[in-house]
Amino acid sequence: xxxxxxxxxxxxxxxxxxxxxxxxxxxxxxxxxxxxxxxxxxxxxxxxxxxxxxxxxxxxxxxxxxxxxxxxxxxxxxxxxxxxxxxxxxxxxxxxxxxxxxxxxxxxxxxxxxxxxxxxxxxxxxxxxxxxxxxxxxxxxxxxxxxxxxxxxxxxxxxxxxxxxxxxxxxxxxxxxxxxxxxxxxxxxxxxxxxx
Amino acid sequence: xxxxxxxxxxxxxxxxxxxxxxxxxxxxxxxxxxxxxxxxxxxxxxxxxxxxxxxxxxxxxxxxxxxxxxxxxxxxxxxxxxxxxxxxxxxxxxxxxxxxxxxxxxxxxxxxxxxxxxxxxxxxxxxxxxxxxxxxxxxxxxxxxxxxxxxxxxxxxxxxxxxxxxxxxxxxxxxxxxxxxxxxxxxxxxxxxxxx
DNA sequence: ATGAATTAATACAGAGACTGTAGTCAGTAT
DNA sequence: ATACTGACTACAGTCTCTGTATTAATTCAT
Numbered sequence: 001x002x003x004x005x006x007x008x009x010x011x012x013x014x015x016x017x018x019x020x021x022x023x024x025x026x027x028x029x030x031x032x033x034x035x036x037x038x039x040x041x042x043x044x045x046x047x048x049x050x051x052x053x054x055x056x057x058x059x060x061x062x063x064x065x066x067x068x069x070x071x072x073x074x075x076x077x078x079x080x081x082x083x084x085x086x087x088x089x090x091x092x093x094x095x096x097x098x099x100x101x102x103x104x105x106x107x108x109x110x111x112x113x114x115x116x117x118x119x120x121x122x123x124x125x126x127x128x129x130x131x132x133x134x135x136x137x138x139x140x141x142x143x144x145x146x147x148x149x150x151x152x153x154x155x156x157x158x159x160x161x162x163x164x165x166x167x168x169x170x171x172x173x174x175x176x177x178x179x180x181x182x183x184x185x186x187x188x189x190x191x192x193x194x195x196x
Numbered sequence: 197x198x199x200x201x202x203x204x205x206x207x208x209x210x211x212x213x214x215x216x217x218x219x220x221x222x223x224x225x226x227x228x229x230x231x232x233x234x235x236x237x238x239x240x241x242x243x244x245x246x247x248x249x250x251x252x253x254x255x256x257x258x259x260x261x262x263x264x265x266x267x268x269x270x271x272x273x274x275x276x277x278x279x280x281x282x283x284x285x286x287x288x289x290x291x292x293x294x295x296x297x298x299x300x301x302x303x304x305x306x307x308x309x310x311x312x313x314x315x316x317x318x319x320x321x322x323x324x325x326x327x328x329x330x331x332x333x334x335x336x337x338x339x340x341x342x343x344x345x346x347x348x349x350x351x352x353x354x355x356x357x358x359x360x361x362x363x364x365x366x367x368x369x370x371x372x373x374x375x376x377x378x379x380x381x382x383x384x385x386x387x388x389x390x391x392x
Numbered sequence: 393a394t395g396a397a398t399t400a401a402t403a404c405a406g407a408g409a410c411t412g413t414a415g416t417c418a419g420t421a422t
Numbered sequence: 423a424t425a426c427t428g429a430c431t432a433c434a435g436t437c438t439c440t441g442t443a444t445t446a447a448t449t450c451a452t
Contacts, residue, residue, distance in 0.1 A: 008448050012400065036437065047402050052439065122318035125325065129317070132361055153365035154358040154383035161357015162350040165328055169349035187350035194390035204419050208429065232408065243431050248410065 016054045016064075018044040023061045024109060032117045059123040062110050066124075070131045072096040077138040086143055087192040093135070094159055094188045101184075102177050111180075115171050128164060132156045155195065162187035212250050212260075214240040219257045220305060228313045255319040258306050262320075266327045268292040273334040282339055283388040289331070290355055290384045297380075298373045307376075311367050324360060328352050351391065358383035 022043035026035040037058050041048040055061045076093040084092075101107060114124050132153070140152040147155065166187040170180045218239035222231040233254050237244040251257045272289040280288075297303060310320050328349070336348040343351065362383040366376045 006449070008399075011448090015400085037439085038437085048438095049403080049440095050401055053400075056439090058438070118322060121325070122322045125321040126314065126318045129321065129361075129364075133365075136361070136365070149369075150362050150365050150379050151382065151386065154362035154379070154386050157361025157383070158354040158358035158387050161361075162354035165325075165332070165353025165357075166346050166350035168325075169329075169332070169346050173345075183346050183350070186347065187353070190347065190350050190390055191354050191387070192390075194386055194388075202420075204428070207419090211429085233410085234408080244409095245411090245432080246430055249429075252410095254409070 015044065015046055015050065019046070019051060019054055020061055020064055024106065027062070027113065028109065032113055032120060057123070059120050062106075062113065062120065063124065063127060065106070066110075066127060069097045069100050070134065072100060073135060074138050077135070077142050080142050086146060086195050089139075089142065090155075090159060090192050090195070091188055094163060094184075098163070098181060098184045098188075102181060108177070111167075111171060115168060125164075128160055132160050135160075155191070158191045158194070159188060162191050211240065211242055211246065215242070215247060215250055216257055216260055220302065223258070223309065224305065228309055228316060253319070255316050258302075258309065258316065259320065259323060261302070262306075262323060263327075265293045265296050266330060268296060269331060270334050273331070273338050276338050282342060282391050285335075285338065286351075286355060286388050286391070287384055290359060291381075294359070294377060294380045294384075298377060304373070307363075307367060311364060321360075324356055328356050331356075351387075354387045354390070355384060358387050 019040060023035070023040045026040060026043060029035075037051050038048045040061070041051045044051075051061075055064070073093040073096050076096045077089060080089050110124075114120050136149070136153040136156040139156060140147055140149050143152075163184045166183040167180050170183040175183070215236060219231070219236045222236060222239060225231075233247050234244045236257070237247045240247075247257075251260070269289040269292050272292045273285060276285050306320075310316050332345070332349040332352040335352060336343055336345050339348075359380045362379040363376050366379040371379070
């Protein structure tokens with residue numbers, strides 16, 4: 001997509017990446033709470049102040065790429081094919097997020113930590129909430145006659161709530177990625193039944 | 197219920213109440229972020245350290261009585277009348293929480309602040325999540341043949357997600373308590389349709 | 393090419409939330 | 423009366439996060 005940016009921008013991305021990698025490594029080693037921002041900055045060979053130029057808070061270094069997936073769902077909604085009903089759109093949109101939610105090492109670490117570190121959990125939930133608002137708006141636009149604004153919010157909340165709750169339950173039970181994915185899919189199906 | 201506790205315990209509750217009242221007053225005056233824990237403690241005439249003996253974090257002084265309502269819903273689930281179906285239990289349980297969610301001044305302030313102060317929002321969401329786990333477990337016990345553990349989690353997540361999302365949407369739109377309550381009820385009805 | 397404007401990164405200082413620890417004093421039990 | 427418990431305090435310290443001024447490197451304009 002976009003490759004040729006100035007040297008300045010490339011350098012910036014490099015320190016950002018260095019911070020993320022240092023953080024992940026340290027978190028895996030010592031656990032989230034036992035790693036200070038100063039340590040992360042040190043490991044990435046920048047000043048502690050620089051950390052906060054890249055991330056608004058310590059938690060966000062782990063949630064760095066979590067926004068991208070919301071865009072996928074939004075796209076899935078707006079690209080609604082004609083004749084496609086509400087339940088189908090719902091399933092397709094969340095499918096986008098679910099499939100892409102479990103790629104890579106970082107996602108696994110994030111899930112593990114989010115399930116155990118309260119402050120991280122809180123920030124993640126908050127992200128979901130702001131994502132919900134966007135999704136609800138998109139849904140409302142896609143089905144203006146069927147869903148008023150409030151109902152669209154309720155429906156979106158139901159989907160996100162169901163998916164994350166079942167994923168968390170599966171995680172706590174010790175399930176692997178495939179089983180977690182299945183649990184999420186079942187949750188979507190459950191809610192989709194409400195608007196069938 | 198329980199009235200006759202020792203003088204020591206009564207004193208403790210008095211300082212706790214003093215802290216809550218001081219906090220609410222100050223928050224209304226200056227806004228959440230512009231009030232320090234030290235100020236609250238000062239207004240309640242205790243040491244700053246004492247604040248943290250009563251509340252694990254600054255946010256929790258506002259969420260002090262939020263737990264009580266979860267008990268009501270749990271009770272509603274376990275007191276399931278024979279012949280009562282899953283949707284009915286769902287509606288009745290959440291009705292307990294909704295009705296009692298909007299009494300008093302404190303609830304209104306809490307809602308207003310939770311909608312605007314990120315850190316408070318995060319903590320509130322976190323509470324919902326832990327409440328969800330309990331509710332899901334109770335549901336699973338009440339309908340062991342119909343709901344496995346994961347599905348119960350999904351269903352509970354859907355209800356809580358739908359209710360809080362629609363309430364938040366209504367709040368943001370500037371609706372009053374009655375309209376918010378209606379929005380919540382509709383959200384429950386929506387999800388209940390999925391298990392009808 | 394050279395001077396001017398940006399800007400990522402830095403050093404430094406400080407606010408504010410929270411914790412550990414040791415001590416005091418009032419309430420409680422024997 | 424005596425010993426014990428537990429709420430509260432004082433003090434010192436850690437850590438996250440912010441404001442401000444400065445530096446040095448990249449980018450842009452001439």
